[in-house]
Amino acid sequence: MSLEQRVTDLESRMAFQDDTIQALNDVLVAQQRVVERLQLQIQALLKRQEEMVGQFGAFEEDAPPPHY
Structure with a gap:
């Protein structure tokens, strides 16, 4: 493989790598x-949750679980 062909191949690889990096x-x-x-x-x-807890949180926290 000639030096010119190797340089051309490297330039081609570099162009594909540049495209891949950009993508x-x-x-x-x-x-x-x-x-x-x-x-x-x-x-x-x-x-929004903090605002809702501020309005309703104290009542729900003290309420018994639903199975009672």
Whole structure:
């Protein structure tokens, strides 16, 4: 195999690797956006739960279990 052919093969591999890295990066960015959105939703749900517990929590905590 000639030096020119080896260099061409390496350049071809590098181009494919660059494409693969870019595709993986795009997927990672999309997943990070999803994770951030889910974290915001969880925070909103926790806040809502705390508000609900503040309104009804004391009564439910002192109530006997349903099997009594």
